[in-house]
Amino acid sequence: MKWGRKSMLVAAAAAMLATAACGSKAGDSGAPANEAGGAAKPGNAILATLGEGNDNLQGKKIALIMQFNEGAFSAQYVAGVKEQVESLGGTLQVQAAGNNLADMASKLDAAVNGGFDGILTDHGTAEALEAGVKKAVDKGIPVVAFDANLNVPGVTVLQQSDEEMSKQLLEKMKEDIGGKGNIVKVWVAGFAPMERRQISYKAFMDANPDIKEIAHFGTADKPALDTQNQMEAILKQYPNEGDISAVWASWDEFAKGATRAIQQAGRNEIKVYGIDMSDEDLQLIQDENSPWVASIAVDPKDIGRVQTRYLYQKLHGDQTDEKVVLEAVMVTRDALPKDKKINTTELGEYIEGWGKSEQGIADWMGRSDK
Structure with a gap:
C-alpha cells in the first residue's frame, strides 16, 4: 500500500x-x-x-x-x-x-x-x-x-x-490541536478498509480548511519501516516546532513508524493518531514521552x-x-493507568x-x- x-x-x-x-x-x-x-x-x-x-x-x-x-x-x-x-x-x-x-x-x-x-x-x-x-x-x-x-x-x-472510526479519530485530533494546523497523512490505496477511511478523511478536510495536509505517503511493503524513513525526511523538510501539528495514520503499522521517527528526532510536540491496536501499540501509547496519544480500534x-x-x-x-x-472504541493515553503498563488483555478494565x-x-x- x-x-x-x-x-x-x-x-x-x-x-x-x-x-x-x-x-x-x-x-x-x-x-x-x-x-x-x-x-x-x-x-x-x-x-x-x-x-x-x-x-x-x-x-x-x-x-x-x-x-x-x-x-x-x-x-x-x-x-x-x-x-x-x-x-x-x-x-x-x-x-x-x-x-x-x-x-x-x-x-x-x-x-x-x-x-x-x-x-x-x-x-x-x-x-x-x-x-x-x-x-x-x-x-x-x-x-x-x-x-x-x-x-x-x-x-x-x-x-x-471504518468510516466512523476515521471520523472519530479525526475529530479527536482536531480537538487536541485546537482546530488548526498542518498535518501529515499516512494512508494507502487499494484496501477496502483504507478506502472507507479515506471517505471520512476527505469529508473532514473539506469541512476544516484551517487544517492543512502538507504531506502524504504510505506503503504496504514493510509499512512501519517505510513510514519511519519517509517521516524522517518530512521532519527535515519541516524542521521547526509548529511546522507540523499532527500525524493521522490510517493503520497502526503507519503510526508505529511515524512515532519512532518523531521520537528519534526529538519532535514530540507532534502528536500521532492511529487506527487499530495491538500490545505493541499499547506500549507506545502508554509511554509518556511518545507522540502517539490516541488510537481507535476493535480488539x-x-x-x-x-x-x-x-x-x-x-x-x-x-x-x-x-x-x-x-x-x-477510542483508546487514549489519558484513560490508561499511569502507575503500571498493561496489555490488550487488560485493556477492558480501563x-x-x-x-x-x-x-x-x-x-x-x-x-x-x-
Missing part, C-alpha cells in the same frame, strides 16, 4: 491490496495457528462453546486464508480465531500469502479442494477471491470474510466501522472470535447477515467495550467467560 508520489507505486506493486492489519509472520502451508499468533491468552474474553445437542459440529477442520500476516495486530487476530475455533471443538490451519494476491487465490483454491469444513478469509480483493469463494459455496463449504469487498450470495463479510482477537462464530452459525445451518459491522464482544454468539451456543 503506497501513498503520495512513492506510495502510488507501491499501491500498484501491491496490486490491488485489500485492507489493513499488522504484525509478525503467519503460518503457511497449513501451519497451525499457534505458530502465527503464539499462545492464546483469553483473559476475560467471552468465547462461544458448543451447546447441548451439537456434537455433530465437533472436530470441524477450518482454514484461515490471509493476504498477509504482518504485525502484532495480525498475530493477535489469528490468536482470536484459534482460541474460538478450539473452544468450539475444531482445528485451525493458517495460510498466509505474503501480500501476493495470486498466491492468496491459489491457497483459497487449495483449501476448497483440501477437505476443509469451513473457510475464513482475511483481506484480499473481490477480483482475487470471488472465483474461489464461489467454488466453496457451490461445494457447500461456508465462507466468512474479513475486510474484503466480496458480494457473493451466502457469504458473510465482516468489517470494522483484533475479538475480530477473529466473531468471524469464527459466524462461520459456525453457517455450519449449524443458521441464516447469517451478509454484512457484520464491528464497533470500535476502556469500556474492549475485548468482550458477544457478537455472533447464537442462542444454541454455550459460552465461556475466560
